[in-house]
Amino acid sequence: MVCVKCATYKFYFSCGLSMQKTIQRRAIHSTSGVLAQLHPLLQRIYSARGIQQEAELQYQLTHMLKPNFKGLDETVGLLVDAVVAQARVLVVGDFDADGATSSALAVLALRAMGLKQVDFLVPNRFEYGYGLTPEIVAVAAAQQPDVILTVDNGISSIEGVEAARDLGIAVIITDHHLPGAHLPDADAIVNPNQPGCPFPSKNLAGVGVIFYVMNALRGALRDMGWFAESGIAEPNMASFLDLVALGTVADVVPLDHNNRILVSQGLARMRAGAARPGIMALLEVAGRQPQRLVASDLGFAVGPRLNAAGRMDDMSLGIQCLLCDSLPLAREMAAQLDELNRDRKAIETGMQQEAMGMLQKVLNADENALPWGLCLFDETWHQGVIGILASRIKDRYHRPTIVFADAGDGLIKGSARSIPGLHIRDALDAVAARRPDLLQKFGGHAMAAGMSLQREHFEAFAKAFDEEVHRQLRAEDLQAVVVTDGELSASDFSLPLAAQLRNAGPWGQHFPEPVFDGEFYVLQQKLVGDKHLKMTLALDSRGQQLVDAIAFNIDPGLWPNQQVQRVRLAYKLDINEFRGNTNLQLMVDYLEAIING
Structure with a gap:
């Protein structure tokens, strides 16, 4: 694991949710004078999202486009x-x-x-x-x-x-x-x-x-x-x-x-x-x-x-x-x-285990053999869940992913999810132009798409899709990146600021919720709900300023780890309300154990 003292940190994601990733901090632009009345951290966050005018933060209906x-x-x-x-x-x-x-x-x-x-x-x-x-x-x-x-x-x-x-x-x-x-x-x-x-x-x-x-x-x-x-x-x-x-x-x-x-x-x-x-x-x-x-x-x-x-x-x-x-x-x-959503989760869990098993066999045979464009199919998979599974696989391996299920009458239907740099519908259009015999129909957006094809054409399509992904992406595009808004100062760890950030949205796609990164000392760690890691962290070695943190869906085989005394996190500043008590809590998006140093 390497820590480069600049704007980018490279390290392994140890939660068991993903392969190696990179943390990259958003560029800090000079803030416009019209935002000067805001908290300096909010000025920084809005500027990094391209906000330059106060009107862009006005959400009255009168500001809607004509x-x-x-x-x-x-x-x-x-x-x-x-x-x-x-x-x-x-x-x-x-x-x-x-x-x-x-x-x-x-x-x-x-x-x-x-x-x-x-x-x-x-x-x-x-x-x-x-x-x-x-x-x-x-x-x-x-x-x-x-x-x-x-x-x-x-x-x-x-x-x-x-x-x-x-x-x-x-x-x-x-x-x-x-x-x-x-x-x-x-x-x-x-x-x-x-x-x-x-x-x-x-x-x-x-x-x-x-x-x-x-x-x-x-x-x-x-x-x-x-x-x-x-x-x-x-x-x-x-x-x-x-x-x-x-x-x-x-x-x-x-x-x-x-x-x-x-x-x-x-x-x-x-x-x-x-x-x-x-x-x-x-x-x-x-x-x-x-x-x-x-x-x-x-x-x-x-x-x-x-x-x-x-x-x-x-x-x-x-x-x-x-x-x-x-x-x-x-x-x-x-x-x-x-109840239907509970059924969906149970089915998804089984499908995800099967899909991970398929990919692990490929990696066990040759760690470099994983296609750049992933296509997975199992005749028992549920049509209604393949989109979620494609998203999970894409998140784990950071590759454009299409998951197929049997649709009857010799057809299979696929649901695709992409990564930055590959417009998935355009990629499918390119495949269709080169191989018009493969896809029956397709449609979608830049990051998600759907399609159908004959079952007998699956292998040929998977090969053609992988070739198209190779044409459009570079090896470095397959390196997953966690983009953050940098570090917080000790005074930023406060309930009032967390409330400001919570209400400063709405946050979402292309206007992401603020995420920060930093190193912390681990004072306590325990497993809750079978696969969630609850931690008490200190901002410095003296342990004078403590904060709670939770990382969801960790690998219980790796965490808790009582030998770990320091961690590097990417996290959101959040407010936890439980049984009438309100306290600051870090919602962990990314977790790495710092073994040395």
Whole structure:
């Protein structure tokens, strides 16, 4: 282990969660004068995230970007006609948290605007797969809709849109995924990532897109006097921001300024107890107090329970939970979602052990033989869990990873997760261009994607994918990096500063929660909950300033280690509340034993 006395430290991650990593400190820029009123540490943190103007930290709704979407006028016109004519509108969503919140928001908003015949349909991933396929259009047709409104999908549904229009069903697409070479022949499309769309932020989640659409629809109906003439109270669009915040965080889209506004406003509603009953019930079952809610609670506690419905069974349960007006009924559905999430965790644990065994065999044979692009497949693996497994493998080995499961009829479906430096959808596009015989279909983002192919083509695809990763990455790109905001001074270890940092977000993708690194003396260490390491640390050898720390999911074979007297950590400054007591606690992201020195 080497400690280089500069801005970068190299050492081994000893928690048993990952291979060798590097700690790299963010560059400290000169702070703008407009941030001078903030704590010096907050100035440093914001500057490192590119904040230069106070306006970038203003999260009132008045600071939202204007809705200059391509296709918005056509979309709103079609929806106005549908509302006035009381047409049948069917919302077709996706089976993840973004799709669920998008579906719920569309249904609730349209009902609030006076549309009586609106319902939702979400494909069961195990029967129909993703998006508006011809098969799901056939199911939708049984409800005799006049309009199909897609949320969080549709931009790649060329055949499905054609099938719907052949049946005389109008199709409006709202989506945020990257389009392919050709767009579907829909009646209208709103997607900030479609060619020619001037909307400046391309980072909206699907729920953000439909929020903008419904907001514009409300404005058009208000301008034509619809609410006054119909005796309908004009809906308050802010009441849907809890759904927007949940879907945005759960979909791990970059939290640019516009998304931070949406998330901040949604969190404020939840903290005030004004969230929908379904979200309040999910917070309860996850053990989160609404008044102390932060964005990470949505990503790590609420989102997974909502996603569990789509992963393990049918996302309809999750959408019904979000639509529910009764807190007691919402609690019943949240309990079912919690149970599905427990099942998901158990299945994931078994799959992860099997996957690690596969990779360990490769490493045992030749430690240099591990492919740069990892492809794993087992015919017994669960389709709904392969995305999580791909993320776990990617985190452990810091390589682009695709995990496949059997989909029946000779097909396998894959879920991909990438690392910085490799745009996974573009990599799949390159593979498809070189080997058009391999991939049946694919789609996604820079860091995550999905695909399907024939089982017999797995080995050929794995080889082609690895070759493409070699073309795009360098060996040093496979070195995992933990980026921190540097060291803290002794005076920074305080509850007031921890509270400031907690409330200085919302933190998330591309606007990361502050992480610090430093060396500490270990006074006590013990295992709690079978695989979590609880420590009492001292800031110096005299032991005059103590702080608690916890590292989750350590390797019990390595820790506790009573021979270790000093550790180097990457950690978050946090507040622990337990049995009425409040104390400072370090949440450990990275742990290394310092043996010498």
